[in-house]
Amino acid sequence: MNRKLRMGMIGGGKDAFIGAIHRHAAFMDGQIELVCGALSINPDIAVDSGRSLFLPEDRIYLNYDEMIKKEAAQPADKRMDFVTIVTPNFAHFDPAMMALDNGFNVVIEKPITFTLDQAKQLKKKLDDTGLLLCLTHTYSGYPMVKQARAMIQDGKFGKVRKIYVEYPQGWLSKLTEREGNAQAAWRTDPKKSGKSGCMGDIGTHAAHLSEYITGLKITKLCADLNIMVEGRALDDDGNVLLKYDNGAAGVLMASQVAAGEENALKIRVYGEKGGIEWAQQEPNTLLVKWLDQPTQILRAGGNYGDRLSSYAVKNCRTPGGHPEGYLEAFGNIYKNFAATLAAKLDGKQPSKENLDYPKVDEGIRGMAFIDNVVASSASKEKWTDFAI
Numbered sequence: 031m032n033r034k035l036r037m038g039m040i041g042g043g044k045d046a047f048i049g050a051i052h053r054h055a056a057f058m059d060g061q062i063e064l065v066c067g068a069l070s071i072n073p074d075i076a077v078d079s080g081r082s083l084f085l086p087e088d089r090i091y092l093n094y095d096e097m098i099k100k101e102a103a104q105p106a107d108k109r110m111d112f113v114t115i116v117t118p119n120f121a122h123f124d125p126a127m128m129a130l131d132n133g134f135n136v137v138i139e140k141p142i143t144f145t146l147d148q149a150k151q152l153k154k155k156l157d158d159t160g161l162l163l164c165l166t167h168t169y170s171g172y173p174m175v176k177q178a179r180a181m182i183q184d185g186k187f188g189k190v191r192k193i194y195v196e197y198p199q200g201w202l203s204k205l206t207e208r209e210g211n212a213q214a215a216w217r218t219d220p221k222k223s224g225k226s227g228c229m230g231d232i233g234t235h236a237a238h239l240s241e242y243i244t245g246l247k248i249t250k251l252c253a254d255l256n257i258m259v260e261g262r263a264l265d266d267d268g269n270v271l272l273k274y275d276n277g278a279a280g281v282l283m284a285s286q287v288a289a290g291e292e293n294a295l296k297i298r299v300y301g302e303k304g305g306i307e308w309a310q311q312e313p314n315t316l317l318v319k320w321l322d323q324p325t326q327i328l329r330a331g332g333n334y335g336d337r338l339s340s341y342a343v344k345n346c347r348t349p350g351g352h353p354e355g356y357l358e359a360f361g362n363i364y365k366n367f368a369a370t371l372a373a374k375l376d377g378k379q380p381s382k383e384n385l386d387y388p389k390v391d392e393g394i395r396g397m398a399f400i401d402n403v404v405a406s407s408a409s410k411e412k413w414t415d416f417a418i
Contacts, residue, residue, distance in 0.1 A: 142393030
């Protein structure tokens with residue numbers, strides 16, 4: 031293509047948290063431009079946000095319905111190519127379906143929808159239309175996460191036996207939702223967040239990371255969800271035992287009341303010959319542990335093509351020793367999606383590295399994880415089959 035991809039955005043105005051991060055990530059590689067937006071349900075904020083981003087006045091919309099209809103009516107060389115949806119969970123499905131119905135590809139925040147059934151409906155719509163959907167499971171965008179995945183897929187450690195994944199945060203250690211924190215307010219509201227709080231918000235990240243790195247699928251789980259802060263409506267803490275489809279055993283912990291923690295996502299995977307350890311707060315480092323030799327330290331770097339997989343190197347932006355982090359990982363999700371979409375529009379086949387971004391199937395499994403964890407926690411049975 032000899033032009034940038036044209037992006038629209040639903041949600042993500044100046045009063046939002048994640049919208050600006052999506053824009054930074056999307057613009058990082060110079061392949062995408064923002065051409066329109068319905069940036070807030072508050073008309074004043076929607077207009078002010080659009081103007082602050084220098085959008086044309088006639089492409090600053092007050093709601094997604096208006097935006098999608100008017101963009102569909104634009105000439106082909108002007109209308110948006112895809113829309114990014116960064117609204118709270120309950121407002122994902124309707125705009126996504128409407129966008130697909132009108133021929134627009136979709137990037138969407140996780141969890142993908144409010145219910146599992148809605149996620150399945152999105153998949154059917156994608157199958158019917160042939161359009162693309164990207165789910166922003168950010169942590170799969172880190173180069174050393176991709177390196178860990180490649181090493182496990184190549185059989186370096188033999189059969190995977192044990193998986194530990196944890197995501198502790200401390201930001202909900204108090205009843206913050208009643209103290210004016212808008213992010214806490216909707217995430218702890220069942221009508222806006224869904225049937226789970228902590229597990230829906232960050233437990234899904236941990237579960238996805240375990241399946242992404244290992245290539246395995248959860249088949250059974252045993253969950254214990256907790257509300258630690260009195261007066262809260264949804265779980266803010268939980269522990270889950272896991273079984274995977276190759277017989278591996280796992281332990282998943284997610285908590286938003288781990289006082290003092292920031293975003294301490296960490297995973298350890300052990301096979302017959304060794305394993306890996308990766309932590310999000312030190313993302314450029316991958317520890318490789320062996321049964322019969324000393325631990326190795328692998329580092330991210332675009333100049334390390336002689337020691338890292340093509341998936342890792344393709345998602346590095348700087349030479350070794352120059353830190354890359356969350357925004358770059360987020361940018362890699364957009365970069366790979368954009369390259370895939372551009373190839374499709376040109377009638378070409380994207381590379382296997384570019385196709386490596388989360389899609390609707392991961393979204394369905396995320397919604398199924400939430401349903402199964404909630405059901406397991408409420409059950410007296412030890413194990414719950416992972417139903418989709």
